Amino acid sequence: MAFLIQVLDARVADDFRMDLFDIDKHFSQLVPLKALRDALLRNAIAAVAAKQLGRVKGDKPFSGRQCQRPSTMETLDDVAEVDWFYKAANYYDKAIAFSRIYLEALSGTLSRPSSPNMITTTSVTNSDDLLVAVSIFSLYESLDSREMGWLRHLAGLKTLLTAISVKQQGLGVTLPSYSAAHNACFWNFARADHQAAYINRQKTHLDPDDLDMWRSCGLQVQDNGALYTDLIDIKSEQSQCRQTVQLVAHTLIYLALRVVNYLAQNSEQEWDSWNTLNCQLELWYGNLPMTFRPCAQIRHRHQSGAAETQLTEVFYSMETCAASIQLYHFARILLLVNKPRERTGVSRLKAYREVSSEALKHAREIIGIALGRPTPAVRVEMLLPLYIAGGCLEADDERKTLVEIMRAIEKDTGCSTSVTVNSLESEWGWIEEPKGVD
Known part of the structure; x- marks a missing residue:
């Protein structure tokens, strides 16, 4: 139990971009409390925490200098000797087994209710816990790759969300809004849904x-x-x-x-x-x-000593606002580069130059927020916007800055960025790393 407490305190919430758009912070603040009495959630959280520790090699970063020594709960003994990935897989297997039990019980409740009142507090709680667990499973898979595993869990989560919603409506359950857990899972799903759809060039589940x-x-x-x-x-x-x-x-x-x-x-x-x-x-x-306006902006100074730079460092007081503004510029770039052809006499070359110039402005805004070094949750969430921004850059110093940002994100959070960096460098025609990139 002592080990589990340490793992649960491994600051898995730092990677909880799942809470990025939830003012109640359901996943990072409420779910750990539920996990104290729920084996499904407890094992799911432990699996993510252990895998995260494996990716950062057991390190638990502290912000700035710490005058007070870390508490015993924050200190992990014999970090180098622990096979975190083995522990993660073990907890994950246990969580999957518990989820099957929950799913079987919930399927019976949803498919064979004896009356409209069959949806009791217990069944709603079980459905909420299962929704949360499947959401965490998706996060677990995404720590390895943004390609396949997490997408399967997204599809399963969509099916579960739909089944619960349809059954409640069919039984005449009048809810002005769903439970806090349901809403948290829904918006976390929506957050991941647009990313998955873009990566796979398909329509969203929602x-x-x-x-x-x-x-x-x-x-x-x-x-x-x-x-x-x-x-x-x-x-x-x-x-x-x-x-x-x-x-x-x-x-x-x-x-x-x-x-x-x-x-x-x-x-x-x-x-x-x-x-x-x-x-x-x-x-x-x-x-x-006004809360979505930056509270400070300063000109960025590149390590290479470049005299001129168009990049700024942008700071927001709320992480939700920082992530939202990055997502806005990401969406604007996607629309710009997929603008239908002009049906007027405007030359295609002129239209391309105008789109390219506008896209570059949005790309620099995305990078500016990244240079402001927001919270880990925002930094992990920004990987796709940064990739799209990278495709708009032409100056080598700005490209180098982007590479530095993405590599730092991997070192600090354990979220893999090497594939994305390699893809950008290939797109830029960088066969070998330019000098000055660490």
Whole structure:
């Protein structure tokens, strides 16, 4: 038990980008408490924590100098002798076994209820725990690769979310909103869904056109495409600040899914669809509350001593805002590079130059937030935006800076970036690493 407590304290929450858009921090603050009495969650969390420790070789980073010595719970003995990946796999296997038991029990409750009142507190709790566990399984797989394993868990999570939602609706269970766990899992799923869809060049699991589903999870999108019930209320933050931040962030995730689905269309891209998405993104950005503005910006000084640089270091007071703004610039780049051909007399070369210039501006904004060194959760979440930004860069000093950022993310968080870096260097034509890159 003592070892398990140490593993649970291994700051797995640092990689909990799962909570990045959740003001209640359900995964990092509430789930560990549930895990004290739930074997499924306890083993799932331990699996992720152990794998994370394996990737960072047992190191637990501390921010800045620490005057007080670490507590005994924070100190892991004989780190070098521990096979963290073996322990991770062991906990993972146990968690999978418990999940099968939960799934069998839940399947019986959902498929053969004796009455509409059959969905009891216990069954709802079990379904919530299973949703959380499958979400953690996806995180476990994604620590190794952004390719296959985590995508299977995403598909399973979508099936589970749908089954629970449909059954509740069919039994006449009137819920103004789902449970906190359900909403946390839904938005974590949406966060990962647009990434998976983009990587695999396919449509998202979640349907952006199912407005009732999005509204049931807190979104305010209207039938006519309007994003909020009251724009003035959003921009002036008359409502509670943290709730507004979450709503604005969730709205952008919804738009990101719409953009990715636009790219996945097989038919010729239509101007109407592109213009609608472009206008919605402009509307979102133009009505941001003050909390989404950076609290500080300074010019970045590259280690190579380059006299001039177009990069700045950007700092945000809230990690949700930093991640949201990066996602916004990511979506804008995707739209720009997939803009339908002009049907006017504008030359293709001129159109390319205009798109290239705009995309570069968005790319520098993404890198600027990364240079501000936000929390680990934001740094792990920014890998896909950084990759897209890298494709827009032309100056070697900016490319070197991007490589340094991505390699530092891997060293600090254990999240693999080598494949992404190699892909960018190949795209740039860098057969060998340029001098000056550590």
